[in-house]
Amino acid sequence: MALTLGIGMGYAAADRSYMTDKGVAVFYPSGYDATQHEPSPIFVNELKSAGDVPSEWNLSPEFSISGGKNVVRIPVGKGVDFYGNGEVSGPLRRNGKEVRFWNTDAPKYEADEGRRLYQSHPWVMGVRPDGTAFGIIADNTWKSSVTMDDDIVFESEGPAFRVIVIEKESPAEVLKVLADLTGHIEMPPLWALGYQQCRWSYFPDSRVKEIADSLRINKIPSDVIWMDIDYMDNFKVFTFDKEKFPDPKGLNDYLHDRNFKAVYMIDPGVKVEEGYWVDDQGTAADYWVKDASGTPYVGEVWPGPCHFPDFTRPEVREWWGTLYKDYMATGIDGVWNDMNEPAIFNVETSTMPEDNRHLGGGGLASGPHLRYHNAYGYNMVKASRDGILAANPDKRPFVLTRSNFLGGHRYAATWTGDNASDPALMKMSIPMTINLGLSGQPFSGPDIGGFFDDCTPKLLAQWTSMGVYFPFVRNHSAADTRSQEPWAFGSETLDVCRTAINRRYRLLPYVYTLFREAYEDGMPVMRPLFFADVKDSSLRAEHEAFLLGGDLMVIPRWAENTARPSGEWNRILLEDTPDDGVQANLYQRPGSIIPVAELSQNTAEYNTDKLTLLVNLDTEGKATGRMYEDAGDGFGFRDGQYADYTVTASADGNDVTIRLSQTGGNWNKPPKSIRVGLVTPNGIKYTPWTKGDVVSCKL
Ligand code: GLC
Numbered sequence: 001m002a003l004t005l006g007i008g009m010g011y012a013a014a015d016r017s018y019m020t021d022k023g024v025a026v027f028y029p030s031g032y033d034a035t036q037h038e039p040s041p042i043f044v045n046e047l048k049s050a051g052d053v054p055s056e057w058n059l060s061p062e063f064s065i066s067g068g069k070n071v072v073r074i075p076v077g078k079g080v081d082f083y084g085n086g087e088v089s090g091p092l093r094r095n096g097k098e099v100r101f102w103n104t105d106a107p108k109y110e111a112d113e114g115r116r117l118y119q120s121h122p123w124v125m126g127v128r129p130d131g132t133a134f135g136i137i138a139d140n141t142w143k144s145s146v147t148m149d150d151d152i153v154f155e156s157e158g159p160a161f162r163v164i165v166i167e168k169e170s171p172a173e174v175l176k177v178l179a180d181l182t183g184h185i186e187m188p189p190l191w192a193l194g195y196q197q198c199r200w201s202y203f204p205d206s207r208v209k210e211i212a213d214s215l216r217i218n219k220i221p222s223d224v225i226w227m228d229i230d231y232m233d234n235f236k237v238f239t240f241d242k243e244k245f246p247d248p249k250g251l252n253d254y255l256h257d258r259n260f261k262a263v264y265m266i267d268p269g270v271k272v273e274e275g276y277w278v279d280d281q282g283t284a285a286d287y288w289v290k291d292a293s294g295t296p297y298v299g300e301v302w303p304g305p306c307h308f309p310d311f312t313r314p315e316v317r318e319w320w321g322t323l324y325k326d327y328m329a330t331g332i333d334g335v336w337n338d339m340n341e342p343a344i345f346n347v348e349t350s351t352m353p354e355d356n357r358h359l360g361g362g363g364l365a366s367g368p369h370l371r372y373h374n375a376y377g378y379n380m381v382k383a384s385r386d387g388i389l390a391a392n393p394d395k396r397p398f399v400l401t402r403s404n405f406l407g408g409h410r411y412a413a414t415w416t417g418d419n420a421s422d423p424a425l426m427k428m429s430i431p432m433t434i435n436l437g438l439s440g441q442p443f444s445g446p447d448i449g450g451f452f453d454d455c456t457p458k459l460l461a462q463w464t465s466m467g468v469y470f471p472f473v474r475n476h477s478a479a480d481t482r483s484q485e486p487w488a489f490g491s492e493t494l495d496v497c498r499t500a501i502n503r504r505y506r507l508l509p510y511v512y513t514l515f516r517e518a519y520e521d522g523m524p525v526m527r528p529l530f531f532a533d534v535k536d537s538s539l540r541a542e543h544e545a546f547l548l549g550g551d552l553m554v555i556p557r558w559a560e561n562t563a564r565p566s567g568e569w570n571r572i573l574l575e576d577t578p579d580d581g582v583q584a585n586l587y588q589r590p591g592s593i594i595p596v597a598e599l600s601q602n603t604a605e606y607n608t609d610k611l612t613l614l615v616n617l618d619t620e621g622k623a624t625g626r627m628y629e630d631a632g633d634g635f636g637f638r639d640g641q642y643a644d645y646t647v648t649a650s651a652d653g654n655d656v657t658i659r660l661s662q663t664g665g666n667w668n669k670p671p672k673s674i675r676v677g678l679v680t681p682n683g684i685k686y687t688p689w690t691k692g693d694v695v696s697c698k699l
Contacts, residue, residue, distance in 0.1 A: 011062035011073055018049035023167045024177060025053045029063035029070070029160035035365045036159040040139050041375050042407040044183045047164070059134055061163040070160045074136055074152040079129050081540045082148040083171075083528070086121020086406065086439040087416060089114040092431035092528055092543035094124070100145045103374050103403045105343035105350050107418045108425070108452060115145075118341055118417045120374040121406040121439040123178075124152050127171055131534035135166040135174040137181075141375045141405065143354070158371055170534055171438070172523060178440050179522020183410040185442060187519050189396040190603045190632030191261045192334065192413070193511055194223030195468070195501045197485060198447075198476035201230035204244035205251045211485065212260050218487050220498055221505040221601045225255055226336065226474070227264040235303035236271045238278055238323050240330075252331030259604040261333035263400070268340050268380050269306030272298055278323065282307055287316045289369070292355040299344035299352055308342055308352065311379030312372050314362040320380070321387025328391040334398035337384055337412065340377035341403045377403025381412040394634050400472075406440065413443035413472055421450030421481070423558075426463045430556075431543040433470055437524025442515070445472030449484045457489035461496040466556040466584045468504035469548045471515075471525040496582045502599055503577045503586075507552075509595040509608050509627050514549040516628040516644075525549065532565035532589065539563050551592035551625070555585045570616050570679045588679050591618035593625025593647045593658075596677075603632060610689065611672050613647055615658060616679040621651030627660075630667070643667040649676075651699060660693040 014027035026047050039046060053060075064071045082094040089109040090097060101120035104111045111117075122138035124146060138144065142158025154163070164181070168174045197215060202208045208225055215222045231248075233239040240248045252262045270278050282288055288296035288307040298305045309316050324335070344351050356369035372379075381401045388397040399412040416432050419425040429446035436444045448467040449455045455463075455477065464486065467473055477484040486497035504511070514525045527547040530539035544559035553569055555562055569587035573579055576599060588594060594614040600606040608629055617623050630642035644664030650657055658676050676695045677684040687697045 011064040013060065013062060017053045019051045019053055020047050021050060021177070024181070025057060025165045025167075026162060027061045027165065028162045029072070031160055032162060033159055036367070036371070037139055037141070037161055039363050041141065041378055041405055042137060042139055043181055044410075058167065059136075059165045061165070063160065066155075069155045069157060071156075072138065072154045072161070072163050074163070074165070076126055076134075076150065076152060078150060080126040082124055082126055082152075084121065084123045084125040084135070084435055084439045085146070086123060086436060086441070087117045087119040087414070087432065088435055089117060089428060089432065091541070092434055093541045094148050094435075096149060098145060098147045101374055102143050103341040103351075103377060105339070105341050108420050109417075109428075111350075118402045119377070119404045119408075119414065121441075122146065122154065123406055123439050124148060125171060125174055125438055126152075127530070127534065127540070129535075129537060132169055133171040133174045134168070135178055137164040137406070139164060142371050143373065171531065172521075175438065175440070175522045175524065182407040182440050184519050184522060185409055185515075187396060187630075187637065188413065188443060188515060189398055190508075190512060190606070191223040192398045192472075193508065193515065194473070194603045195221055195504060196224035196226060196263075196474035197222055198226035198474050199228065199484065200477070200479045201228035202226075203230040203241075205247070208251060209254055212255055212258055214485065214487060216258060216601070218494060218498070219601065220486050221501050221599070222260070223602050224261045224263055224334070224474075226476070227262065229265055229267070229302055231264060234271065236273070236276055236278070237266050237269075238327050248330040248332075256331060259602040262331065263334035263336050263398070264332050265336040265338055266384065267301060267338050268308055268311075268342050268376070269299070269301035269303065270309065271303035272305045272307055279307060281319070282309060285319065287313070287319060289352065290357040291353065292357065294357070297352055297356050299342075300346050301339055301344060309380075310358050311376060311383055312358040312360045312364055317379065317383035317386070320383040321390060324384065324387035325391045328388060334400070335384055335388060337377070337381050337399060337401045340380045340401060341373075342376050375405050377401055378405040378408040378411070381408060385411040396633055396635070404441075409441040409443070414441060415444060415472060415474065415476075416446045418451045418478070419446055420452035421455040421459055421477075422453065423459060423462070425450060426459065427544065429470075430466075430546055433526050434524070434528050434543065434546060437471075437526050438528070440522065442518040442523070442525045443471050445470035445474065447476040448473065449475050449477060451476060451478050452481065454482045455484045457493040460484060460486070460489055461493050461582045462556070462558055464497040465500045465582050466554065468500045469526070469546075469552075469554045469584065473504060496580050499577050499580060499583060503574060503583070505600050505606065506574055506577065506596050506598070507594075508603070508606055509597050509611065509629065510549065510552070512632075513595070513626055513628040517549070529553070529563060529565065536565065539565060551589045551594055553587040553589070555587070557582055557584055568616070568619075568681070570681055572614060572679055572684060588614060588616040590616055591623050592616055593623050593649060595625065595627040595647070609670075609672055611660075611674050612677050612686070613658060613660065613674060613695075614677045614679055614684065615649045615656070617649060617651055617656070621656075623649040630665070637665075640666040643669055654699045656697050656699055658695045658697070
């Protein structure tokens with residue numbers, strides 16, 4: 001077909017299209033130049049034709065050039081609700097919104113009036129009134145934007161790009177295809193699901209120990225302490241300050257002895273300094289991003305003038321990976337990659353010039369920063385993950401990143417950047433984390449308590465009381481703000497935070513199973529309420545109440561008049577996590593069974609030897625549930641070293657029988673002590689503990 005691209009505002013149909021699978025179509029514009037986009041960072045495997053797009057196919061992108069930009073319009077019609085868009089500020093439902101894909105250091109989400117944040121996910125999910133759903137991927141790393149109205153419109157400053165359209169019966173099916181195309185997350189180490197304490201920065205090392213001790217003394221279940229930039233010697237990456245952190249191995253041993261893991265920050269900017277081995281190596285090998293004239297680009301970050309590794313180059317990624325070897329050998333358990341938009345100080349754009357040059361390699365063409373900017377963090381965390389895995393091949397790597405790109409969930413978890421101690425931003429962290437989950441990133445969460453500004457006792461209590469139901473649970477605050485640990489505001493706030501965190505640890509069997517579901521099916525861990533009933537239009541915009549997995553509805557205490565799914569979602573209150581009037585209200589889905597552990601103080605102590613099965617029968621007197629467990633680290637689970645249980649409950653008259661059966665894995669665990677908590681509108685009725693796998697009780 002002859003196309004008229006470039007002439008006026010006319011749109012043209014795709015030049016070429018094919019199906020990769022049932023319900024997955026790929027559309028190419030005329031003049032598509034694969035070297036400008038491929039290999040794509042988004043996909044695990046390059047897209048391949050499996051046949052023609054059927055004639056009845058509904059959503060067909062139209063291509064055009066307007067104002068010097070390559071434009072793709074996908075007419076979707078009225079009545080569609082939009083979600084996804086990756087990391088975005090604002091509401092859950094994205095109708096009428098514009099998102100700019102240009103990764104940006106965006107304090108308080110204020111840059112460009114909230115249109116740009118730290119990550120780019122050129123992805124939109126649409127849900128129709130009947131619950132059928134579609135997803136659109138713009139396979140494009142170049143600076144671009146999207147708007148969503150009756151049409152979805154992508155506009156790019158780069159060359160014409162292809163578009164992938166997924167058509168399915170439900171949002172969950174769309175997300176499964178998204179995961180099949182862009183990759184499933186790896187199982188995280190169990191410790192990364194525990195409570196984590198951070199601050200910019202805990203130093204010197206004695207202060208870190210004090211924080212660890214305070215967590216234990218105050219009986220705050222916790223797993224991780226975070227080391228922000230001040231552990232480094234003059235902010236030089238892969239170094240330790242000789243005075244403040246003279247013995248990193250000793251510090252990490254101290255933390256490990258108390259069942260803590262240690263996560264340390266690594267930024268991309270390498271201080272320009274002769275004699276500093278990282279800078280010397282990178283300069284000798286010519287590994288830096290270049291400016292337009294071909295000279296290594298220098299930009300300012302924490303250490304002052306810095307060089308920036310050109311992570312588009314495979315040999316640079318490999319080199320960066322090797323730097324982690326000795327570093328991790330000090331006993332570091334996880335890595336925090338920050339400032340990787342990349343953020344640059346003292347320039348108006350807060351990043352490097354668009355005409356900076358990246359060399360590429362491994363099939364990737366060289367190109368300007370305009371093309372590779374959005375993938376800078378992505379390529380960095382890819383290098384980090386590989387390096388960490390090579391350093392510790394028997395451990396599951398844990399990387400947290402601020403910047404990323406669609407597909408980057410394969411390499412790193414994320415947090416939602418520099419928010420503030422502001423109730424509005426606490427509330428916004430719900431739709432932000434949900435939309436990340438609806439964009440293929442199931443493992444994320446905000447700085448609990450807020451990063452900038454001083455937190456208040458009330459805000460910390462409220463935020464922790466809902467934050468414990470997010471996938472990633474970390475309290476973090478900026479330098480020069482008041483202390484924000486759970487005990488920093490007196491005993492009342494401490495008690496509320498402890499209760500909330502206790503609940504997190506008791507729910508770990510359920511939460512871990514949700515990560516297994518994310519790994520298997522690309523299902524988000526935190527889900528929008530409308531997943532409870534995708535046809536119920538009253539749930540579509542709800543973003544105060546949310547779901548943790550499919551079975552637990554969380555309604556923060558401050559949320560008033562939230563939408564509610566129909567059916568008898570009964571409130572659950574775990575015995576030793578009293579209601580203090582601040583805790584979120586939890587409701588269990590009818591027909592579900594939620595596994596709950598005894599309280600532990602950290603995931604090393606955590607076990608499921610004594611297991612409570614919370615059973616909320618449906619109107620037919622039935623319920624089912626699942627519990628997945630494995631060693632919580634390492635890769636034995638890939639060879640069957642895990643146990644996957646199916647739990648069923650069924651009522652016959654007043655007699656209820658509950659069965660726990662291992663239906664997957666070849667881990668032979670000793671019989672558990674189990675009991676059932678029958679969830680009723682008037683509270684939970686517990687059976688006595690029994691050893692075995694069947695419990696009978698009366699309604
Ligand atoms: C950035 C990060 C923040 C960190 C700070 C210092 O602002 O987003 O989390 O504490 O840098 O490293």
